[in-house]
Every structure is written in structure tokens, then in C-alpha cells.
Amino acid sequence: MLIVGGTGEMGQWFSTFFRERSFDVSIWGRSGKIEVAERLGVRFAHDLHTEVKRSDVVIISVPIDITEQVIAEVAPLMKAGSLLMDLTSLKTGPTRAMQKYAPQDVEILGTHPMFGPTIPSLHGQRFILTPINDRCQKWFPIIRKMLEDSGAHIVIVEPEEHDRFVSVVQGLTHFAYITIGTTLDKLDFNVKESRRFMSPVYDIMLDFVGRILGQNPYLYAMIQMENPEVIKVHDAFLQECHHTSEIVRIHDIQGFITKMKEAAIHFGDTAPALRRSDKLINFKISEYDHLLASVGEERGLLHVYTGKIHVGEVWKVNPTEVLLAEGTKTVSLKIENIQLLSAEELKEWKIRNLVHHRRDISVIIPENADPDIILEVLSGNANIVRSEIIDKYLIDGKKSVTYRISILADQEPENVQADIERVLCGIGCQLRV
Structure with missing residues (x-):
């Protein structure tokens, strides 16, 4: 697998994802950052064209405005039976470019992961696929199963439908949050100081504004500027902002109420939205x-x-x-x-990172007792990290067993050892000095 643009943040995320699923991954980026490949444990493609020709899967993970240009460069070089994918936020232009430039015996698949590179896994994440009829028969079920097995929720749509929806899902959402951020800047508003007065809704809103503003501005510029559907969304949003502001200026209370009620009716059942937002607010409060x-x-x-x-x-x-x-x-x-x-997570961290106490306890066990069953009993102690049998032999015809136990580092070893010895004696063992 070759990821073109693999030195970028999303490219790096998917390099790791596919490497962990046994792909032989190589990455290429115009920056030539070989050290990124070394850090990720993948190969750097020094000769892009040669790597394209030998790859079974080529993924395009470059900025939106150059995606079609890169597709035009690499698609004609691909071998028969291989797969060409893209990871961009738009689908109509890239899928048309793949259809145009990829040979007929090369399969194509448009994709849009609806998340950023900071997420730890695909679990619960939406992943949009825009397969083209008769152009992804072999690879589509393979890619889909791999994503679903990793916990992703797959959405399959036509490229044009995808771009219409994301003009609102991303275009409007990002535009609104970025504009809130620039408004705070225009007002010279002290955001940090305002947190002293914030309600839960304001708190969450600020988090989302900060989340957008803190990410790659070039990417967000491309999402706004490269989707032709976005301008229509902007026009409608600005018109509604102006209209609502006029209602406020003339103090038209009934007009404001009517507008809000009409929007609620169009929105649909607002009760689930209230419950979901309550859940988010309550989670923050609970934490x-x-x-x-x-x-x-x-x-x-x-x-x-x-x-x-x-x-x-x-x-x-x-x-x-x-x-x-x-x-x-x-x-x-x-x-x-x-x-x-x-x-439990804290205990696991302690087990992995601390130096634990080790004790060896030798006992004569009852004639019909099983040393391994006794070991299982000892292992049930919450303060024991590990336990094992290190010695077994006969003394005057009686079975002697030495158990080695590792006691959690932040526990008093004498107390834990005393508990273990009480258990051993309680099941009929005799301590050996």
C-alpha cells in the first residue's frame, strides 16, 4: 500500500492503521520527511512513480485543491487489479478524476472519514464510502469489512449527494464556529475571563469553537472554498442572520417566537436533541x-x-x-x-510501570491437593500482580511447593504476604520455614 500525502496528519493516521492490519505500507510526501516514515515504522517512497506501479492499493491523502491534479499524475501508472482511493472531504470532483484517469482494470473508491487525526481508533466513527458502479467489485467488500471490523459505522452514498450534505454538515458548521471565533476577536472579548460566567451550553460552544480554530486553517479554507454547494448555504445563513437581527432590533417578540417555532417544526423532534445535549452536559458535570x-x-x-x-x-x-x-x-x-x-485502569498502569515486591512462600500441601488449583486461589488476591510455581518436590513423601508472588508496589508486602499465608493455612497447607 502506498499513501500519497502520508507525511500529513491524516496520512500518518492511516499509515499506522493499515500497518497494524498487516499491510506493507509506504508513504510519500512532497516535504520528503523520511523521519516520519521511520517514526511510523513504514517505508518512505523515494521514487513515487515506481512505488505507484508496484502497489496493490494507492491512497490519495493530499489537500483538496490538489487532489484531482495528484490523481491525474498517479492513476495512469497503476497496475491491473489494484485499488485507487482518496480521503478528501469532497467526493464529486475526486471520483470523476479517478474515473477519468485510472485505467479500466484499476478499481476506484471515494472515501471520506468523518473524523480528525486525533481520535485513537475507528470505534464509533462514521466513514463515508462512495463506490462507483462496476469500478470496485473486488476491493469494496475487503475495505468495508476491514473498516467495520475496526468499529466504524459505514455510510454509502453517491458522490453528488455527499457533497450536498457536507455543504451543511461541514460547510455551515465550520463557517458558524469560525465566524463566532472571529466575532470574539472583533469585539476584543476576553474569552478566558468569560469562563467565570459560563453556562454549560456556553462552555460546550466555546470548546467547539476552540476545537475548530485550533486546527489546520488551510484545510478549513479548502472545505469552504472547494465545494460549490457551500456558497448557497452561506447565502441562506447570512440572510437568516440579517433577518433575525432585524426582528431583534425592532423588538418584534412575536416575530422572534414565530421564527423559532417554525424552525423547531422543521427540525423535527427536538426532544432527543435535548436528551443528547443533557447527556453531554451531565457528563462534563459528572467528570x-x-x-x-x-x-x-x-x-x-x-x-x-x-x-x-x-x-x-x-x-x-x-x-x-x-x-x-x-x-x-x-x-x-x-x-x-x-x-x-x-x-482498574490505574491498577493496570501500576502493574506495567512500577517495581513490585517479590516473595517466595514454600508449603507442604495436602495429599490430594492440586498445586495449580492452589495457585489460582492465590492469583485471586487483588494485590497480587503475578504468581507462579517455581519449585515442586517431595519431602518424606509429602508434596512441597514453592509459590512466587509479586505484590503490587504500593501495598505493604508484609501484610499481603500474611494474607496469602492465612489462606494457605486455611486450606490445609503447612508453611515451611
């Missing part, structure tokens, strides 16, 4: 409450962007940050950047 309840206790906090796990005593919590006593230092973490680990 904050859990952090507050953790003050003075040990907790594990995952930094969702760096992937680092911080473990320590929660010292202080406020609406924007958590102070964690981590070893001999105090760490300040922004609440929006962290995820609270469950007790």
Missing part, C-alpha cells in the same frame, strides 16, 4: 464532580494529547485545572486536556 471528590486521594489522569499518565494525590480542583502531587513535584493540568482513569 468535574468526580475530580472534586478525589481531593486528597490518589488518582491517575491521562493527558489526552500527549498520552502521558500522571499519577499522584489530587491536591486541588477548580473549574479549569487540577493540581496533582506527583512524587516530589506538583503538576498543574488543564481539565479539558485530561481524562480520569478508572480504578
